[in-house]
Amino acid sequence: MSKKKEIDDRFKKFGTVSFTSVTKVNDFINHLEQGKVMGTRCTNCERVYFPPRADCYYCLSSDVEWFEVEGVGKLITYSKLKYAPVGFENDLPYCIAVLDYGDYKVFGRIASEIPEEEIQLGMEMVTTANKLPNGQLNYVFKKP
Amino acid sequence: MEEYMEKIAIIGVGQSKFVRGYPGSIRELAFEGFKEALEDAQIPVEDIDASIVCSAPEYDKQRSPSGVFAEYLGLTPQPTFYLESLCSSTSMGLRMAYSLIKSGLHDIVAVVGFQKMSEISSAESQERMGRGADIQWESPFGTMMPAYYAMFAKAHMEKYGTTLEDMALVRVKSATYGQINDKALFRKPVAAENFIDPNHFMSGPVSSPLRVGDCCANADGSSSLIVASEEKAKALSKKPVWILGLGAASASVNMSGRDQFTGLAVAQEAARQAYEMARIEPRHIDVAEVHDCFTISEILAYEDLGFAYRGEGKNLVKNKETYKEGVIPVNVDGGLLSKGHPIGATGGSQIRTIVLQLRDEAGEMQVDDPQIGLIHNIGGVGLYGTVTILGRQ
Numbered sequence: 001m002s003k004k005k006e007i008d009d010r011f012k013k014f015g016t017v018s019f020t021s022v023t024k025v026n027d028f029i030n031h032l033e034q035g036k037v038m039g040t041r042c043t044n045c046e047r048v049y050f051p052p053r054a055d056c057y058y059c060l061s062s063d064v065e066w067f068e069v070e071g072v073g074k075l076i077t078y079s080k081l082k083y084a085p086v087g088f089e090n091d092l093p094y095c096i097a098v099l100d101y102g103d104y105k106v107f108g109r110i111a112s113e114i115p116e117e118e119i120q121l122g123m124e125m126v127t128t129a130n131k132l133p134n135g136q137l138n139y140v141f142k143k144p
Numbered sequence: 145m146e147e148y149m150e151k152i153a154i155i156g157v158g159q160s161k162f163v164r165g166y167p168g169s170i171r172e173l174a175f176e177g178f179k180e181a182l183e184d185a186q187i188p189v190e191d192i193d194a195s196i197v198c199s200a201p202e203y204d205k206q207r208s209p210s211g212v213f214a215e216y217l218g219l220t221p222q223p224t225f226y227l228e229s230l231c232s233s234t235s236m237g238l239r240m241a242y243s244l245i246k247s248g249l250h251d252i253v254a255v256v257g258f259q260k261m262s263e264i265s266s267a268e269s270q271e272r273m274g275r276g277a278d279i280q281w282e283s284p285f286g287t288m289m290p291a292y293y294a295m296f297a298k299a300h301m302e303k304y305g306t307t308l309e310d311m312a313l314v315r316v317k318s319a320t321y322g323q324i325n326d327k328a329l330f331r332k333p334v335a336a337e338n339f340i341d342p343n344h345f346m347s348g349p350v351s352s353p354l355r356v357g358d359c360c361a362n363a364d365g366s367s368s369l370i371v372a373s374e375e376k377a378k379a380l381s382k383k384p385v386w387i388l389g390l391g392a393a394s395a396s397v398n399m400s401g402r403d404q405f406t407g408l409a410v411a412q413e414a415a416r417q418a419y420e421m422a423r424i425e426p427r428h429i430d431v432a433e434v435h436d437c438f439t440i441s442e443i444l445a446y447e448d449l450g451f452a453y454r455g456e457g458k459n460l461v462k463n464k465e466t467y468k469e470g471v472i473p474v475n476v477d478g479g480l481l482s483k484g485h486p487i488g489a490t491g492g493s494q495i496r497t498i499v500l501q502l503r504d505e506a507g508e509m510q511v512d513d514p515q516i517g518l519i520h521n522i523g524g525v526g527l528y529g530t531v532t533i534l535g536r537q
Contacts, residue, residue, distance in 0.1 A: 011280075014284050015283070015284020015285055015286075016284060016285070016286055017283075017284060017286075018284050019275065019279040019284065020279060023280065050400055051278075051280070051281040051398060051400065076299065076405055077295040077296070077298045077299040077302075077405045078295060078298060079291045079292075079294035079297075079298060079351045079352055079353075080352040081286065081288070081291050081350075081351045082349040082350060082351060082352075083267075083288070083290075083350055083351070084286050084288070085267060085270045085271035085274050085283075085286060085287070085288050086265075086267050086268050086270075086271040087271070087286075088286030091286055094286065096285055096286070096287060096291055096295070097295075098295065098399050098400065098402075098405070104400065105399070105400040105401070105402075106400055107282055107285075107398060107399045107400045108285060109285050109286075116352070121298070121299070121302045136284075138284065138285065
């Protein structure tokens with residue numbers, strides 16, 4: 001009798017709609033569940049990667065460790081969407097944005113409770129794990 | 145002594161009308177642009193040694209369209225293959241045709257670009273377009289092309305004081321020429337006031353700061369280029385247009401890997417390569433086609449290509465320097481904003497326009513006696529970029 005192989009598809013929990021289910025950095029989801037947004041660092045050359053990568057292109061090592069996205073990043077740019085792709089209509093309106101942490105940048109969403117009038121480029125923000133109404137997980141940028 | 149470099153020419157160009165809801169299948173759509181290119185080149189189809197079919201996948205059901213087209217266009221049993229780099233697919237196809245001919249493998253190559261986007265809804269199409277970005281880390285946040293370019297617009301406005309009015313002026317210029325291009329989808333006049341009239345559809349918000357009028361529209365269309373070796377071009381063509389410079393580059397798909405939001409690194413790098421290969425500078429360009437998928441994209445292109453200093457792109461359109469009579473006419477065929485943007489056909493349409501300009505055959509759109517033209521074609525959100533320089537000599 002053949003034994004059905006279990007698929008580790010934790011990544012399907014990422015975002016309102018996930019387009020990926022299996023990745024070598026599936027632990028990202030467990031960290032999110034624990035309230036942590038994490039990237040990876042190559043243990044060999046110490047390059048940091050966000051979004052996290054399983055492989056370091058520089059030294060070809062797959063020996064990476066997790067680090068937490070901590071402290072404040074600067075808001076480089078953002079846009080508020082009035083239309084959404086299929087599957088995201090219920091989230092409207094929402095802002096996508098990029099935060100600069102110096103060693104790395106983070107692309108994500110600005111927390112929906114922050115009114116657009118209070119959003120200024122250059123402002124400091126923090127990256128926070130977030131649970132979506134449909135039970136999915138993502139992360140959002142908030143005021144520190 | 146300098147080594148003689150064999151030149152490569154474009155000897156035929158064609159495109160279908162760009163429309164909404166093309167009443168035919170993709171092979172029939174491809175036929176329209178190809179037929180025009182073949183008639184333009186005045187060669188029999190058997191003379192073509194190989195074909196490269198270019199589009200962005202997933203907008204239609206057909207997988208591997210190159211074999212299907214080769215049969216429909218009469219290009220079998222010659223080799224054919226599919227090439228994609230999103231919205232820059234056809235200009236990347238030209239790069240591939242150049243190398244196939246330069247290598248001596250083939251003498252005449254057809255580049256066939258197409259896209260039929262009307263089989264799916266606009267929201268579905270935005271979702272597929274969004275998947276031309278990082279589906280693992282960005283798409284789950286609900287991204288789409290206008291939102292990405294809106295982030296570049298926001299950063300450019302903040303850093304350089306570019307305004308919503310400046311962006312509207314790009315659309316006004318585009319519409320000026322869309323009206324005289326019978327291949328264009330959008331042929332109505334546009335006034336800057338339309339952008340501040342809450343009752344006008346152009347002013348409707350899409351993704352801040354971009355409005356409906358700042359965005360190009362999906363379309364169905366095809367385009368074709370016939371590319372030939374120097375020997376064949378001289379033997380077969382009365383007005384070959386020569387490829388003087390080719391540049392191409394790529395960048396991080398995820399926005400977190402970008403080091404600038406006020407320009408596109410791929411365009412800057414592709415331009416550097418193309419200018420170097422052609423041994424010319426931006427001031428030598430007489431006419432250009434740039435990838436104005438959004439109004440801000442055209443302003444970024446002016447700066448990335450060296451037509452304007454950083455932050456001063458807006459002045460070119462404000463001072464009408466990029467109009468037909470200006471110092472550097474840009475998108476005098478209406479650009480993507482007026483023609484519509486059938487992704488895989490767009491690059492070929494841009495190249496066609498410059499070829500016609502250099503042959504003095506652009507009709508009402510013709511600029512005064514251009515010698516050198518440039519095409520800037522971007523795939524995704526500056527994920528891929530090509531710059532192509534063409535000349536009469």
